[in-house]
Amino acid sequence: MSDNLKTALYDLHVELGAKIVPFAGYDMPVQYPLGVLGEHNHTRQNAGLFDVSHMGQAILSATDKNTNIAELFETLVPGLLISLQDGQMRYSLLMAEGGGILDDLMITRISNNADGFERLFLVVNAGCKHADFQHINQKLNGQATLEILDRALIALQGPKAAEVLARHLPDVATMPFMSLTHTKLNDMNLVVSRCGYTGEDGYEISIANHQAIEFTKLLLAHDEVEAIGLGARDSLRLEVGLCLYGHDIDTKTTPAEAGLMWAIGKRRREEGGFPGADIIQQQLTNGVFRKRVGILPEGRAPAREHTEIYSKSGNKIGEITSGGFGPTFGGPIAMGYVATEFADIGTEVDLMVRGKARPAKVAKMPFVPQNYYKPKS
Amino acid sequence: MSKHYTEDHEYAFIEGDIATIGVSNHAQDQLGDVVFVELPEVGKVCEKGDEIAVVESVKAASEVYTAVAGEVIEVNSVLEDAPQTVNEGAETVGWFIKIKITNPSDVEGLMDEAAYTAFVAE
Incomplete structure (x- = not known):
């Protein structure tokens, strides 16, 4: 047995015949029996399902209701956050003092909270998440609190992703690119973002760990959907010119x-x-x-x-x-x-x-x- | 023809004084989709254990070593345009090179088919 962490979908990966490799402290599927080439092509032509639960998910809230959390977080990232609308997301960078990059991340503004607080939903890289969260906590000490979410994150990517997901959640079909919505399927609370890292249309869905396998099986039941490993994820993002943190960008690149x-x-x-x-x-x-x-x-x-x-x-x-x-x-x-x-x-x-x-x-x-x-x- | 395998999953199939060199079916399965094979020039003289080819899958590059010494007399040029041939038949159509053996005793110490099958099953 390895000491690596396992995502909520680990048993399903094994059941699907995945080849498991250590990645950022997790045991993750690098490929399934379809193989990297087949998985890559399937994602470009149909819809690929990726377990990205190893990535870090967190909610950033101001401690004071009168603090604009977007404005506060702009002190750590160079993206335009103040102008973000409720549910709108942006790709940004967690910056180091020397102009280098600590991590790249997705930031979504969530305004309509019952308690009146505005929040930011952050998704960061698996390999950086502990350092990122520590950095944010330290820099915003006293002004904001970071709630780290222990939830699964499932990406559905490809030209058929919208059609497939809309069979369960009709509203997602017309979601704008780079937007987020909270929705429900049966008893599952889902946080659905229209984004991804393959260059294709698609979604990332945050879901409670204990419901992740049930939800994933629901998606895999469609003929258009195949499980895709980290191998194809890498070739997909490289083809569309997207940076991989720790390789194409790091603290030494601006x-x-x-x-x-x-x-x-x-x-x-x-x-x-x-x-x-x-x-x-x-x-x-x-x-x-x-x-x-x-x-x-x-x-x-x-x-x-x-x-x-x-x-x-x-x-x-x-x-x-x-x-x-x-x-x-x-x-x-x-x-x-x-x-x-x-x-x-x-x-x-x-x-x-x-x-x-x-x-x-x-x-x-x-x-x-x-x-x-x-x-x- | 006698079949011999190395612990690095190369094979040398011997017929007379000619060895056909390639990677085993088990190796191609582990490599995954092969996208490029770099072969030596015909005429290259190599020692036992020399690197004689590189096979690249979608994931990574792996060196291929020859289990026998000799002169490269033929390379499988099919692999240049169709590297996936290695996946389609690693121990048949997907061979890499043919070597004229200088030292027939090189095959001593290599695994035969039964031993290799047991080796990869471990």
């Missing part, structure tokens, strides 16, 4: 270097008021020395994380941070950091794979178009 300035609102860029703001403002004025870019290796050989990137004149100019095979793209894909002068799309570079220089090009991301929900007008 949002400006990582190409995540879109997550920093205009007002926040000007006003600052978050950790590392001075560095970010300086980088916006003076530019950055390196940038995260997409990389397309020529030929079939994948270039994995830590592969060194060289200029055509033989100088080391950077490193791959995520790389592998893109099943939908149909070839090897990667992202990494290169010196800014080599960051233009189309720049020819060499990748040092197993001691051999292999040609590659800086390429536009995403490698596969994102397919998020847009309401029909």
